[in-house]
Each structure stands twice: as structure tokens, then as C-alpha cells.
Amino acid sequence: MTNPNYAEVAKVILEAIGGKDNVASAAHCATRLRLVLNDESKVNKAEIEKMDIVKGVFSTAGQFQIIIGQGTVNRVYAELAALAGIQEMSTADVKDAAMEKLNPFQRFCRMLSNIFVPIIPAIVAAGLLMGILGVVDKVGLGHLTDTWWFMLLDMFSSAAFNFLPILIAISAAKQFKCNPYLAATIGGIMIHPALQNAWTSGTGYETVNVLGIIDMPLLGYQGTVLPILIVIFVMSYIEKYTRKYMPKMLDILLTPLITVLVTGFLALVVIGPIANTVGSAISTFFTYALNNFGIFAGLLLGGSYSSIVITGIHHSFHAVELELIGNTGFNSLLPIWSMANVAQGGAAFAVYFLAKNKKTKAIALPSAISCLFGVTEAAIFGVNMKYGRPFIGAAIGGALGGAYIVFSKVVFTAVGVTGLPALAISAPGTTLNYLIAMGIAVVGAFIATWILGIKED
Secondary structure (H helix, E strand, O other), rough: OOOOOHHHHHHHHHOOOOHHHHEEEEEOOOEEEEEEEEEEEEEHHHHHOOOOOEEEEEOOOOOOEEEOOOOOOHHHHHHHHHOOOOOOOOHHHHHHHHHOOOOOHHHHHHHHHHHHHHHHHHHHHHHHHHHHHHHHHHOOOOOHHHHHHHHHHHHHHHHHHHHHHHHHHHHHHHHHHHHHHHHHHHHHOOOOOHHHHHHHHHHHHOOEEEEEEEEEEOOOOOOOOHHHHHHHHHHHHHHHHHHOOHHHHHHHHHHHHHHHHHHHHHHHHHHHHHHHHHHHHHHHHHHHHHHHHHHHHHHHHHHHHHHHHHHHHHHEEEEHHHHHHHHOOOOOHHHHHHHHHHHHHHHHHHHHHHOOHHHHHHHHHHHHHHHOOOOHHHHHHHHHHHOOHHHHHHHHHHHHHHHHHHOOOOEEOOOOOOOOHHHHEEOOHHHHHHHHHHHHHHHHHHHHHHHOOOOOO
């Protein structure tokens, strides 16, 4: 369909999803229609999938999503909104509507996702820049580290991690519906220069006795995740109930003051130290599992990650990855996730050769290539899950690649990117093994999918 009639496309989609009475809310992102439906059992999925303009259909986290493509989805949405009488909504509005359909565990994971996804661009930028600077040492240009521009770039690359609690505080405040500026202030308190840098705590740190019963560590929370998350969650209730009972004429003066005083005290004296211990325990658990269960851990995590992606809760893993970096200096999980992602490309590439349907071929090849750069949606939902067996083939490839990642001890120095772009954040001495693991994942997925075959009918 070279020049699609968008009104006709919208009409067919609306009929296939059960009519306008079945649409609770709708929005669109860069490539997909995001719909919250009253009853998904009324959807004629086959009717939607056979449309030339549609590249894939899937349901996750309470949303029914239709992949249409960049530059086209907005036109289809406009026609759909007119036909169904839908008011213009943001993806955030649709996410809020979808949250109501989730169970408590899914809501918790979605909450973490909503907090961390907005700050990922800052972390990715810092991580990539950190990786690029690391290349300077790798290629024998260490003498450049004394230059003025290297000094500046080093500052740029570490800023997001040094001030991570503030970034998380602002994003968490939006999720918990409290004042983001008060939250940022609390984040600033937790990394105050008067506190020792958290990354040098291995050399020991001072404590101060509070109220004669608590030894408060004079230790900052740079690079940590769990402490600030819990603190801002608590702050949201402190602010809410202080404002509720505060006389209106005193609200603007006393509510912020009480909120900062009480939250700041709890953050440094109670919540921070306890949460830091829990965060360290989580990092220790994953480090222990990868070091002691070895290849089995890689097989399990690499093979199961894409199934987790389908549920939509994979973004919540950013919290664990950042905690790992804060406590160990390295991200040992993201390289395994990367294997699962590129394996989806290997499976989609096999589908390109196995399929006879021209539309399938047209979607499979670019989807396979995009997986090598960390973009997997089209391959997972538009190709591999559609036929089932390629998704199993991708899981096999991801498991094999993940096993090699753990075996060769490949780690990253940041979060956010997978596939080929992640070469920039691979730790010194692990780049070659990362490339080998990618090859194992892609080829393994391709061979497994080729053996399993596909049934196009």
C-alpha cells in the first residue's frame, strides 16, 4: 500500500478492535498505536495483522499495541480518534489507564519503569562518553588524559552518575505525585559535599551519634538507587499529610520546611543506611550468582530475557543495573540482556530466508538489522512471536550468548544500550569477547530457527 487511505485504515482497525465502545483510551508513540481496551477478547487480531500498513500486533502491560511505523502512525491515530470520538491523550495518560488493569506486582514493575525510562537518555549519554574516553587508554593514547579537553569530557561523563540521586528524585516525584523541587533538594542532601563520597567508603568513613542511640554514617549516596527511591516515596506522604492539616495561610511557608526537615532526617539517619545495606545485598546476590552458577546463570538469564520483555517489566531492571554499578563499578547484567536482543535479530534473519510471504520478508530483514543496534520491538512482536518457533530459536541463541558472556566475564560500565552501540561501554579487556558472544547469539538463533522452521499458515 504505497499511498494508504488513512481513514479506511482507521475504520478497519476500529472495527477489528471491537468498535469505539471497546476503546477505553488511546494514544500513540513514535511507531505504535497504544490502546487500552475494555475487552481484548473482542479483538480480531488476524484481521489487523493482514493489513499491509501493520507491522505487528501485541498486548502488554494492559495496553493493546499496533506497530505501524514512524511518520504514519500519527496519521492513522488522527483518523481513528475522529471516528471513535477519542480526545487527544498522551502516552502517559494511556499508561495511567493501563495501570488500573495490572496486578500489584505488575504495577510495582511499571512504577519502576516509569521512573527510570525518562532518565535513561542522560545515563546513556554519560555512559557512552565514558566508554569513548576509555577507548583512549585501550588504543595507547593515555598521554591525552592530561589535556584540558579530556578533563572536561571526564567531568561530563561522570556528572549523571555523581548526581544520580537528584535525577531519580525528580523522576520519582512525578511518579509519586509530590513536589519535584523538594525531591531534588532531598537528593542534594543525600550527596552533600559534607558527606564522604560513597565510592571511597572502602577506605572507611566516620559516623556521628544521633539522639544517643543511632550512629549515622557520614557517607554520601552518589550512584545509589534504592535509598533515594524509598526516601522520595516516604516524602510524598510526608508532604501530602503535612499539606492536608496545615492552615492554608501557612502552607507555602511551613509545608516545604517540615517536608525537608523530616524527610532529610529520615533519609540520612534511618532510611538511607538501611536501604544502602539492602541495595548492597541485591548486588552481592547477582554477583554471587554470576560468579558461582556461571554458565547456567548466563543460559537462564539470556534465554528468558525476551520473555520478560513481553511483559513490559524489563525497564525496571535499570534500577538493579544502576545499583550494581554503584556497588561494584560494573554492569554484569546488561551484556546478557544484549545477547537476548541480538538473538532476536538472528531469528528474524532466518525468517527472512524461510518465509515465502513478501510482507513477512519486507518486515523481517530491517527488523533483524535493527536488533543489532538494540531495537527489538519489530522483530519480537512483528516477526518472531507471530510464528512462535523463531521466538524459541531466539531464546536458544540468547541463552548461548549469555552463557559465553558469563564464562568470559564480560561487563559494561553503564546502562541503556545493547547490540553494537554497547561496544563503547564494554569494560577494558572485554570487547573482543563481547563481539564473540554476539556472534554466538546471532548464529545460534539463526541455526535454531532454521532447524525449527516456520509455519506461515
